[in-house]
Amino acid sequence: MKLAAPHTQLELIQTGTSPAKSLPYSLISDIAGGGPNAISTLLQHPIVRTGLQAHQAVVSSGYKTPTPRDIPPVALTNIPHVDAKAFHPYLAQPDFHLENPRTFDIVSEQAELVREPKSSTATAANANVAARKSLATNAILQEKLSWYMDTVEVHLIASISTASKSFFSALGSLRELHGDAADAIARIQKLRTSLAKLDQDMAIDGLKVVNLKRRRHNVRKLAEAIIQLDDLVALVRQCDSMVALGHMDAALDDLDRAERLMAGSVDAGRTLPYRARDLRSLHALQGAQADLNTLRHRIxxxxxxxxxxxxxxxxxxxxxxxxxxxxxxxxxxxxxxAKPGQRRAPSVFxxxxxxxxxxxxxxxxxxxxxxxxxxxxxxxxxxxxxxxxxxxxxxxxxxxxxxxxxxxxxxSTSTAGVARxxxxxxxxxxxxxxxxxxxxxxxxxxxxxxxxxxxxxxxxxxxxxxxxxxxxxxxxxxxxxxxxxxxxxxxxxxxxxxxxxxxxxxxxxxxxxxxxxxxxxxxxxxxGFGLKTALDGQIKDFVAKYADLVRRQLMNRLDADKWDAKDFGPAEMARLDRVKQGGVADSPDWTASNTSVWQPAADANGNNAAANGGNAAATSTNAATNGTANGTTNGTANGTTNGTANGTANGTAHANGAKDKVRPAVIDENRFILPDSGAAILSAVESLQHLAAGIPSMSSEIAILLVDTLKLFNSRSSQLILGAGATRSAGLKNITTKHLALSSQALAFTLALVPYFENVRRRITEHQAALYEKLIDIMAGRAAMHVRSMKAIDWDAAPALKRDAGASPYMETLVKETTTLQKVLAKHLPDNVVMAVMGPVFTSYRQLWERAFVEVDLHSGQAKERMLDDVRFLRDRISKLDGAGDLGDHLLHWSL
Incomplete structure (x- = not known):
């Protein structure tokens, strides 16, 4: 139990303040536990102090309940002022608890409440301990405690007397509140009764009416939804029938209407006898969308x-x-x-x-x-x-x-066999x-x-x-x-x-x-790669076989030649003109057969069949008629032994044996009396020229074949005349001066034809030039691509990591490609050709990069320095290549 400090209580009494809130009620009850002067006795109602309570008294007819008047007045003496120093300091400590045994011992001054009986053992044990005083015989301690308790009681009485007026006032207000609450409860009960009656008479019946109206509305909505669903089914059926009939436009219109109707949407300008609702959430229509999708798929x-x-x-x-x-x-x-100076026909759609x-x-x-x-x-x-x-x-x-x-x-096979x-x-x-x-x-x-x-x-x-x-x-x-x-x-x-x-x-x-x-x-x-590859293979096979055929026919005619003078008629002159014209342009007779492919073969080639002795069929046919070993067509009609031939175009002779005039071949101002071998080499040359004109892509291969053919003619004619091989192949008795002269004329004629082979040389040169131009175009295209890469660089941004010598990737690639080209060309081509290719390449570099450096905008010194690093890298690497000249220095000066 914790007691308030006595001096504090005395101060409160003297100042007239109320410490009732600072003293717990348990303190009062604990201190005043017994005795007639206890605090609890003072706090009780006066009736309690004069006798038993009314409900505790024994009912008797002669007993009278005491009244307050029966209590005699009690005179209270004034408590003198006590100085706070008179109280022990521990009484004012906040942790004062009297129930603590140590605290109680201090308060009771080590007094003994109940003296225990003495024993010899206890006496011997406590011989050295001072004897404790008994509380019953310690009058001074009792007086101190009584004084302290009286002070506390006085303080409590003063506090209670101060708070009693407000307490009883609050109690009266509480009674009034209780009465008001009881009245309110009664009114609420009455109101509940009235509301229950009103609920029974009006609300429930009205609610029934509302529910009936709502039900009627729901039934109306259900009926409208059923009508809408019926219209939807009708539209779907109509759509299905339209699909079956092939009316896809009408079916698609119906399908769109059905989907809109199912979603509750109405077409503009169309009214419905009901309000359309969204039916897509209906359980019955869960599979309807799939059916509509199927219809849409069919449509x-x-x-x-x-x-x-x-x-x-x-x-x-x-x-x-x-x-x-x-x-x-x-x-x-x-x-x-189109030929030079020739205008193409206006194109039509x-x-x-x-x-x-x-x-x-x-x-x-x-x-x-x-x-x-x-x-x-x-x-x-x-x-x-x-x-x-x-x-x-x-x-x-x-x-x-x-x-x-x-x-x-x-x-003959049966149908069943074909099927199998x-x-x-x-x-x-x-x-x-x-x-x-x-x-x-x-x-x-x-x-x-x-x-x-x-x-x-x-x-x-x-x-x-x-x-x-x-x-x-x-x-x-x-x-x-x-x-x-x-x-x-x-x-x-x-x-x-x-x-x-x-x-x-x-x-x-x-x-x-x-x-x-x-x-x-x-x-x-x-x-198409596949088709071109197949055709290229066939072209090469044909060129090889055709050249072999031309050489074999030439050999046959040389072996069968009697080495007599042959008339150089109109057909041979036309062939010679075509060969000579081939030095400038392709003969129309050569190109007619392969340019007008839309015309029938008879129309394209029929007029030139005799003139075009270069075709394999005509040459093969003439091989037997113009180069037979017995020489029936080249000999005279009357069988004369002078060995000369009439060489007429129609192969006939005069009846009297007179010889026709032999016409020579004319090249520029030179005239050549030729044997049949001269016509044979002319035919072979024209055949190969015709082939080169028809297949320009094979010009270089055909030129080699033409050279081989001329070598073959030279060597074979030498064997036949100088080696006397004609005595065995053509049946000549011996080689005469005429034979030698005619062979010399054939060789001179061949030498005169060589300058006119410029067509072949021109084609080969054009082919080589095209290859060189292709290389130049490729490198120019690569340089243009690198220029675009250079223009796309953000020069003002932080430079990325550079791989070699501080150059950008585009410049490294350009230098690498140029160096590789120069190495490959130097390995396979002469120096003059390498210079002819690399010179235009470097010229294109100069033109491209001059424009590129001008068109690039540089906004900082760092950006310009980055570009100069690339140009220096180009200069250091390109200057080592042949043909570059001052390209690097020029571009560096230009970029500055």
Missing amino acids: GRGFEARFHASLLDDIRSHVSRTETSATLQRWGDAFKR PAYVDISPALRSDLDAELRGLTRAGYSTQAATAFRALVLREMKSLIRKRLPSSTDDDNVSTV QSQQEKSSVLARNLRALDPDDWFHMLADIYANTSEALRRLSAQAEMQQALDLSSLLGEGVDLVQNQLTKVVRVRAQQNAEFALPDFLRYFTLNRLFADECEAISGRS
Whole structure:
């Protein structure tokens, strides 16, 4: 128990303040636990002090309850002022607790409350301990404690008397509040009763009415939703029937209306007898969207079929109405080089760009339908496959039969046997039938395939430009690749047969393929590697075989020559004029057969069949008539023994044996009386020149073959005349001075022809120059690319890590490429050629980088220093190369 300090309480009493809040009630009850003067006795009601409570008293008839008047007055003596110093200091400590035994011992001054009986053991043990006083006999301590307790009681009495007035006032207010609360409770109870009656009479009945109205509204909404659902089902059925009938536009309109109706949307300008609601959340319509998507897919397929049919029918009709000759002529006009001073004919719009308004309208409607149906991508993908299949079909239907059941085959097979043929067997039969075609049939078949596929691809390109909604950018490239891959297989089958063609036939075949390759490159922007590779191989085989044929025919004519003077008639003069003209330009007779491929072979070559002795067929035919061992055509008609020949063009002689005049060959002012060997070497030279004019890409190889042919003529004529080989091959008895003279004339004639071989030399020189120009263009293009890279650099930004000598990557690459080119050229070419190539390269560098350095804007000294580092790197590396000159110093000065 904790007591307040006595001096503090006395101060409060003297100052008149109330410490009631600082003294707990338990302190009072603990101190005044017993005795008539205890604090608890003073705090009790006066009635309690005079006797028992009314509810505790025993009821008796003669007992009278005491009243306050029965209590005698008590006079309280004044407590004298006590100084605070009189109290012990521990009584004022905040941690004062009387229940603590140590504290109690200090307060009681080590007094004994109850004295224990003495014993000998205790007496002996406590002999050294001072004897404690008994509290009962310690009157001074009792007086101190009583004084302290009286002081506390007085303080409590003063505090209670001060607070009693407000306490009883609060108690009265509490009673009033209690009465008001009871009245409020009664009113609330009455109000609840009234509200319960009102709820029963009005609210419940009204709520029933409201619920009935709500139910009627819900039923109306349900009925409208059912009507809306019925309309939706009707629209879907109508849409399905329209799809079945092929009316895709109406079906798509109905489908869009159905989707809008299911979403609760109404078309503008249309009224419904009900309010449309969103039905997509209905459980019954969970699968409806999938059904609508299926319908949309079917509609998209329908539009796709119409779209594909429109495009493919247009391609097929265009191919069918376009003649092969017209297509070939268009190719020739498009890729034919105009001669100097010659104006090309004004170009006209080709037929493949002419799109009819009806087709435009159909395609526009179909594309709109595909877009609305969300089927554009699928339609474009499927159209790619259909176009590629159509390209294969155009090729396949022009090929000969792939079965043995045809007019060409000599083996009869049944239909069941044909059906059982494997794909490998069909391919083998097709290859055999392709090899069996004669040159004219082969050319026409190939021309038809090339023309049809070209017109189909051209028409496809016009369609792709017209319909930009679909991405068909790569379709043309795929179509060209497919066509060339298929045709490569066809062309390779006849590799051997094509190498054995006559010269005019092969040149027409070569020109046809060249024009087709150019056409494919113009359509797709890329050249076919496979087809060109196959054709290059066939060209090389033909050139080798044809040159061998020309040499064999020359040998045959030399061996059969009687070394008599031969008349140099109009045919030989025309051949000589063509050879001489070939030094300046290609003869029209040489180019007519391979430029006008759209004309029939008879029209292109018929007029020049006699003049063009260079073709293999004519030469092969004349080999027997002009070079026979018995010399029947070169000998005289009457069998004279002078050994001279009449050499007339028609091979006849006068009946009287008179000899016709022998016409010489004339070159410039020189005249040459030639034997048949002179005409033979002229024919061989023209044949090879004709071949070089027809296939310019093989000019260098043909020039070598021509030199070999001249060497062969020289060596063989030497063997025949100087070595007397003509006595065995032509049956001459001996070699006379006439033979020697005519052989000398043939050699002189050949030497006179050599300057006119400038055409071959010109072609070779042009070929070399083209190669050099190609190298120069490549390096100029690379330099231009590096210039663009240099302009794209942010020179004012912090420089990236440089790999070598402080140069930027673009400059390192340029120097490396230039150095590599110079090393390769120096290893394989003479020094003068290297200088001829590297000089223009460095000149192009000078021009490009001068403009580049001027066009670049540098905003700081750091940026300019970075650029100067690159230029110094170029100067240090390029200056070591031959032909660079002062390029590095010039560019460095220019960049400063």
